[in-house]
Amino acid sequence: MKNTLLSAINLHMPSRKAPHISIHIVGWILFMIFPLLFMANGNGYTALVSPATHYSYWLFCGCYICLFYINRYVLIPCFFLPRRYICYCAAAALLCGCIFMLQPFDRLLQQKWATPPASALTMAWVYEPPLIDITSLFIFFMIMALGTAITTTRRWQETERRAIKAEGEKIRAELSFLKAQVHPHFLFNTLNNIYTLALTKNNNTADSIMKLSNIMRYITDEVSANYVSLQQEVECIRDYIALQQLRLIPGQVEYHVCGELNQRKIGPLILMTFVENVFKYGISKHCPAPIIIRLHALPHCITFYCSNRIYPQRAARQGSGVGIPNTRQRLELLYPQQHKLDITDDNNLYTVRLTLFTD
Structure with missing residues (x-):
């Protein structure tokens, strides 16, 4: 398994890694900006930046960034590509359980509506946490599918180059x-x-x-x-x-x-x-x-x-x-x-x- 992991990392670290890293950086910056825009509601610069000072925001971003790289550089090369599908599904289920327990998206929404309105006359929508954080699980499956698709596509392109x-x-x-x-x-x-x-x-x-x-x-x-x-x-x-x-x-x-x-x-x-x-x-x-x-x-x-x-x-x-x-x-x-x-x-x-x- 160790040799497989090292070879998988080497496969994704070619001499032209600079553009590859740039794409990752740009992609994650866009991903991290999206929840800020979602929570700001057009209330100005302060409302846009303030969610980034709370731990729930970094928990949300960190969970899915780590999930992407664990899936792409560990689970897929060690289990999925060698066709050890049972092990891959077990590891994916374990990660899914972690997301279910952490509920990163639910914590993000709780931060948004945790502060009561400034005026008592203002009606505020009170957020009630659901029993199951469906949005977090949906993002989980999207991140897992994205990593699998990217790795499979790159492996297919590499196979095509080798075939040519x-x-x-x-x-x-x-x-x-x-x-x-x-x-x-x-x-x-x-x-x-x-x-x-x-x-x-x-x-x-x-x-x-x-x-x-x-x-x-x-x-x-x-x-x-x-x-x-x-x-x-x-x-x-x-x-x-x-x-x-x-x-x-x-x-x-x-x-x-x-x-x-x-x-x-x-x-x-x-x-x-x-x-x-x-x-x-x-x-x-x-x-x-x-x-x-x-x-x-x-x-x-x-x-x-x-x-x-x-x-x-x-x-x-x-x-x-x-x-x-x-x-x-x-x-x-x-x-x-x-x-x-x-x-x-x-x-x-x-x-x-x-x-x-x-x-």
Whole structure:
């Protein structure tokens, strides 16, 4: 219980506590002025200030100020938030009993009409204390509800901040995982292809090395943000396809891009995942089939399409890796309710249709 209390106090004492304290001070000043206005009845400054010299006024204010802080910083963090509702209700009932016995509002009214009128001819209203001080109990429940509402709201806001931060951390972690996943699938094969080009003194060797360098730089350095330029993503895909074509027959890959790319943004490596998946599962040395990759940047959306043939020996592995589920989660985080992903395997073709709504 002690640790819970200390943590609760620390939670409500952040570095920006000055505005928080100011709000409390202003709120309690208004609360303390209200009974003075209620008792003055417009009789001038003296009648306004004189009730503050009586003990019943400070008893009234002190009871509810202490009640507020006991409820908010002791009862709620120690009992209510940990769902120890029976203990919380018992403690609240004990405080309610104290208010019932003290009757702070009743004592305040007794002070107002304790002095007889100055003139015997003046009719004075004689205050008769009730058996139960309903007003004091009503204020008690209002103060308890106010403290609970404020603490619950602050805790909800803190939970929302943590959730937003956790989503950002999750996106970064998934992006880092995706980076590590993209590397092994093509890096060694590409290096072997470049090595073969070097041995045969092929004129494309230097260009292939430059393309591989561009891809590695993009993956490792330029995709740390949540969104990158669509032009950068397309250039990475173009270099990736060019390197993959080193081991394919000419014309096997149909790659088409159209639309305005310069001013558009996209989540990094989202499209790259599907392109990498096409080359991982859609290539066979024994029965080559065409690979289709298309990207269209429309004014209010980005459409992506790719398809490859399903080979029986690889059908069980098609889409079974972690790349596609990882990308689905990232789409949910980066484009909530703003994307449509359709993956099918009909007619012996594995097809991906992705639409990203940008406006």
